Amino acid sequence: MSEAEGKGAGKGRVAEELASSLRELIVEGEIGAGDALPSERELAAKFEVNRSSVREALHRLEAVGLIEMKHGGATRVRDVLVSAGLHLLPFLVARSGRLDPEWLRDLLEVRVMFLSWCGEQAARRASTDDVERLEAIAREVAQVHAGERRGGAKALMTLDWDFFAALVATTHNRVLALLTNVVREVHTRDPAKFKAVYEGDAFEPKHLLRAVEAVRKRDSAAAAAAMRAHGESALQAIFPTPTRGKR
Amino acid sequence: MSEAEGKGAGKGRVAEELASSLRELIVEGEIGAGDALPSERELAAKFEVNRSSVREALHRLEAVGLIEMKHGGATRVRDVLVSAGLHLLPFLVARSGRLDPEWLRDLLEVRVMFLSWCGEQAARRASTDDVERLEAIAREVAQVHAGERRGGAKALMTLDWDFFAALVATTHNRVLALLTNVVREVHTRDPAKFKAVYEGDAFEPKHLLRAVEAVRKRDSAAAAAAMRAHGESALQAIFPTPTRGKR
DNA sequence: GGCGCCAAACTGGTCCGACCAGTAGCAGGT
DNA sequence: ACCTGCTACTGGTCGGACCAGTTTGGCGCC
Numbered sequence: 001m002s003e004a005e006g007k008g009a010g011k012g013r014v015a016e017e018l019a020s021s022l023r024e025l026i027v028e029g030e031i032g033a034g035d036a037l038p039s040e041r042e043l044a045a046k047f048e049v050n051r052s053s054v055r056e057a058l059h060r061l062e063a064v065g066l067i068e069m070k071h072g073g074a075t076r077v078r079d080v081l082v083s084a085g086l087h088l089l090p091f092l093v094a095r096s097g098r099l100d101p102e103w104l105r106d107l108l109e110v111r112v113m114f115l116s117w118c119g120e121q122a123a124r125r126a127s128t129d130d131v132e133r134l135e136a137i138a139r140e141v142a143q144v145h146a147g148e149r150r151g152g153a154k155a156l157m158t159l160d161w162d163f164f165a166a167l168v169a170t171t172h173n174r175v176l177a178l179l180t181n182v183v184r185e186v187h188t189r190d191p192a193k194f195k196a197v198y199e200g201d202a203f204e205p206k207h208l209l210r211a212v213e214a215v216r217k218r219d220s221a222a223a224a225a226a227m228r229a230h231g232e233s234a235l236q237a238i239f240p241t242p243t244r245g246k247r
Numbered sequence: 248m249s250e251a252e253g254k255g256a257g258k259g260r261v262a263e264e265l266a267s268s269l270r271e272l273i274v275e276g277e278i279g280a281g282d283a284l285p286s287e288r289e290l291a292a293k294f295e296v297n298r299s300s301v302r303e304a305l306h307r308l309e310a311v312g313l314i315e316m317k318h319g320g321a322t323r324v325r326d327v328l329v330s331a332g333l334h335l336l337p338f339l340v341a342r343s344g345r346l347d348p349e350w351l352r353d354l355l356e357v358r359v360m361f362l363s364w365c366g367e368q369a370a371r372r373a374s375t376d377d378v379e380r381l382e383a384i385a386r387e388v389a390q391v392h393a394g395e396r397r398g399g400a401k402a403l404m405t406l407d408w409d410f411f412a413a414l415v416a417t418t419h420n421r422v423l424a425l426l427t428n429v430v431r432e433v434h435t436r437d438p439a440k441f442k443a444v445y446e447g448d449a450f451e452p453k454h455l456l457r458a459v460e461a462v463r464k465r466d467s468a469a470a471a472a473a474m475r476a477h478g479e480s481a482l483q484a485i486f487p488t489p490t491r492g493k494r
Numbered sequence: 495g496g497c498g499c500c501a502a503a504c505t506g507g508t509c510c511g512a513c514c515a516g517t518a519g520c521a522g523g524t
Numbered sequence: 525a526c527c528t529g530c531t532a533c534t535g536g537t538c539g540g541a542c543c544a545g546t547t548t549g550g551c552g553c554c
Contacts, residue, residue: 014537039505050538052299055506056306063310063334065428071506072545081424087310087332089425106422113364121356175353177328178336181312261508286534297509302535318535319516 014049015056021047022057026066026077027091036074037067064088086182090189099193105239107186112231114183115164119211119227121171123220130170135212137163142205153198157191160198163208167227170215204233261296262303268294269304273313273324274338283321284314311335333429337436346440352486354433359478361430362411366458366474368418370467377417382459384410389452400445404438407445410455414474417462451480 025031037043040058044051058075061067065084069075078084080092093103122130141159144152161184168180187194207230214222272278284290287305291298305322308314311334316322325331327339340350369377388406391399408431415427434441454477461469 041505052539053537055303056536058506059303059306060310063307069506070546072547073505074546075506081421083428084425085332085334085429086422086425087334089422092421103421106420109368109420110422110426113360117360117364173353173356174328174339174350175333175336175357178331178333179357181330182332288534299510300508303507305535316535317517320518320534322535 015053015060018043018047018049018053019057019060023061023066023088023091026061027080027088027095031077033077033079036076039074086179087185089182090186093186094190094193101239105235108231108235108238111183112228112235114179115167115231116224116228118164118167118171118176119214119223119225120220121173121176122167123215123218123223125172126170126215126218130166131212131216133166134163134170134215137166138205138208138212141208145203145205153195154191156198156203157194160203161187167211203237204230207233262300262307265290265294265296265300266304266307270308270313270335270338273308274327274335274342278324280324280326283323286321334432336429337433340433341437341440348486352482355478355482355485358430359475359482361426362414362478363471363475365411365414365418365423366461366470366472367467368420368423369414370462370465370470372419373417373462373465377413378459378463380413381410381417381462384413385452385455385459388455392450392452400442401438403445403450404441407450408434414458450484451477454480 022037031037037058038046040051040054043054047054058067058069062069064087065078066080066088067075068078068083080088089103089107093100093107095103122134126134137159141156141163144155144159165180165184168176207226211223211226211230214220214226269284278284284305285293287298287301290301294301305314305316309316312325312331313327313335314322315325315330327335336350336354340347340354342350369381373381384406388403388410391402391406412427412431415423454473458470458473458477461467461473
């Protein structure tokens, strides 16, 4: 009866939980694009919640582009790849509780692009304050990496994110800021999943230090290259094969 | 394909309209980050709609990160730049009905990054079919641009988008596909706004043709350069000053 | 038999009023 | 002065009624 089985989180909110369940069904492909969902009244009965709550849950999914509600007609599942926004990236990357290698790879590839471009733009726009901020973080990373400070992989992960965030801020590009918000969702939803990137010897603070120096010198090409190397190292750590190759 | 119908204003949906009104108030800065919204019951009375509809509207805004609802506490406006997703890019870029130059510039800059990177990845992953598809579109663009075919700026805009979409598809990167969905929202919400990019002599099909050739030869660097040039030309057309420069 | 119209039986959308469940702030006791 | 606990808020859930579109199928007409 009571599907009181607490999912990952979010008790209290009935609607949120229902949305979570439905999202999972869709993301896992158990409902397939184009299929019609049960009617709101049916869902309400099936999940033993009020129809208002069902609607609330459905609206959440609609807002993210997962489903399409049509007055008078059925509510249908949309094709994730052509209608969904980045909001459900976290759920796609970590479907079935595990990291999906395909999605993770795509994500890390895009990350390389981001890092590289942020480096390039940051080098063009950075103020001396920006440079100092970046340098402070980079140094801290180096210290933690060298074992001079406590923290380990977890601390590295946090600092790496801080560096990225600082870099984005340095570009003064607000579109990028919005993009970063979404990336942060992925990053913070389940940090443990990405720990591997920071554990081996793949993580090299020197890239960050090089990037800082390049930004200081206003050398956008070098900054881009350094950040690209930083991103590539993570990619290589998880997918040792060269960047190319068929999928 | 064509699913973006004119949505200038009044919807049949009460909740949607209310959400629109509130979103505008927030995006225009009339409610300011951190401020508390009136209670749901107050809003219901003020807008003469039911509280359920108010909640529906609020949930829509919450879903995109515009506001924060706390059980027992007040519903507050969040800082757009640190919490909002890309979903409201269209509203930020076109706030007050006009294109905001600052946002547009940021957007076009990011577009340059996208195009460039897509070119690079496409060159690595393209099948012969992909190349043919890209070439077909590029040729069409060239024909329209040369006046051999009807359409003018509007047709160019559509074709340019098709090319971009095809390029993204060629990368086989699904994260990028999601990202593209969001970009499409901006692109299709009010196409007339972006007409300027395709009207002057700024738009040069040769970049696309060069990109196709580079992709065919698996020359990722050349493809990246060509697409970057393509993006830069649009940027230059609207913001004639060199890429750098303070803001 | 085949065609077309119309009405019932769906669907989602809105409304109402009540109650549950947290929060914050004020009042009173210590 | 501090802490406690009540109370008057806030949002969250409920269920039941009704409105408004879509879909469907049967009935009458051709």
